[in-house]
Amino acid sequence: MARRSVLLLVAALIALAGTAMIVLYVQGIDARATKDQELVEVLVATETIDIGETVTEAQDAGKIEKSEVRRVDLVDGSLSSTSSIADDVAVGTIYPGEQLIAKKFGTLGDTQSLVIPEDTMAVSVELTDFERVAGFVNPGNEVAVFATVLDPIRILPDGKEQKLGSYTRIVLTRNLVLGVGTTSVTSRTVQDEEGATATEEVAKTILTIAVTQEEAEKLVQADRTGELNFALLTDDTKTADNEGAFLRDVYPELFRGVAP
Template sequence: MDRRKVLLLVAAVIAALGTLLVFLYARGADTRAEERFETRDVLRAVATIEPGESIEAAQQAGKLALQPVPNAMIVGPGLTSTSGLAGQLALTRIYPGEQIIEQKFGTSSEGASAQLPIPDDQIAISVNLSDPARVAGFVNPNSEVTIFVTGTNPVDSQTFSRMLLDRIAVLGVGSTTPITTTTTTEEGTTTEQLPRTLLTLAVTKAQAEKILYAQSVGELAFGLTTETSQLPPGQGANADNLFR
């Protein structure tokens, strides 16, 4: 076999291998995408469960329902029945949309008076965020978030977006309510309803002051973090450095 035929054969083998690798990668990507959006039915609250309310009373009142939740958002094992919570009381207020987890129920009436699992040196505050600002609903109790603020600097009137606080613990996710917003443009006035959800955070006094002030002068947004998230401090983004 002459050299030209050998080269053609090698090229054909390489092309076949390349096609096979592309096919395997595409199939793997499809599988990963399906796993990401695959859901499982778990117990969630559909009405507020008050502290001290028994799981039986909540179920009888129709406050629980099996609802589909993306696998990535399921807290713990994901309960599908109340059998493991028989005779137990809610230790904290559970809002509509929250998943039913064992840690929020107990048999002690003293424990039922507890409000939230707040660390000893911190306090709990709540903020109201839209779906995009809370990572499209992927923020759940026990999540850790970074808080960003976008607004206008009152000193020089320059708009900016900057990380405010990092690695803040989420204690609870409350009810979602529609908020009506009206936007006026040259084409006319547009009115739309956007869902906003109450999120409760564990923070220090100084952090609470920063969050409350930032919320009054700008818009807050959460970033969902992991143990390996890189969150170096910086000057944020503004008109001067946006494209640098």
């Protein structure tokens, strides 16, 4: 009888502990859900803020106001006050309804109206239409930059050369476009399926982006030794500095049974 009583007591304690854990778990979910729905104050644009327009000018024109949004809808880096950007200007067009974020503001550069964010420099590259996402990239947009080398060669310890095959990787994960320059037309030779060559005209446009010194070194190296492609990003786009892709990653069937 005593043993049975002990077992019943232990079972009751286990049941109580389990119930308590469930209650705590549910309360945790409720707390997180409540936190996500909590309203927080943020600055938003009520009218379009143009490139080069100062924060003071935008405020005086009534283009900036405080608004409340759910915490879950809060954009990373959003501002609740203009104190940190009071002396800055917009480095890209800010549209009505956009939350104000610090990286959309900077100081005026020394050259014409080019606005260069603090602690960065402006570097330009020349790209064809398809390499720059046709005409969709504009000042104020954010882009990722990919580089492709077609015939990289590795020098082995014995001095011999090893061909690696074409390779593509991301070079810059997220950078601000400062300007889209003039378009020039260049010629290039192409080859058709029969092997005949022809000359075609290709439009190229200069794009200028904001980079740190380290990013500038990577971008210039990639531009000199390979081919660049820009990818237009949104605020929700996720990018990562990964290992990139070789030809075998795209066409694995062609490399089955082939030693790496």
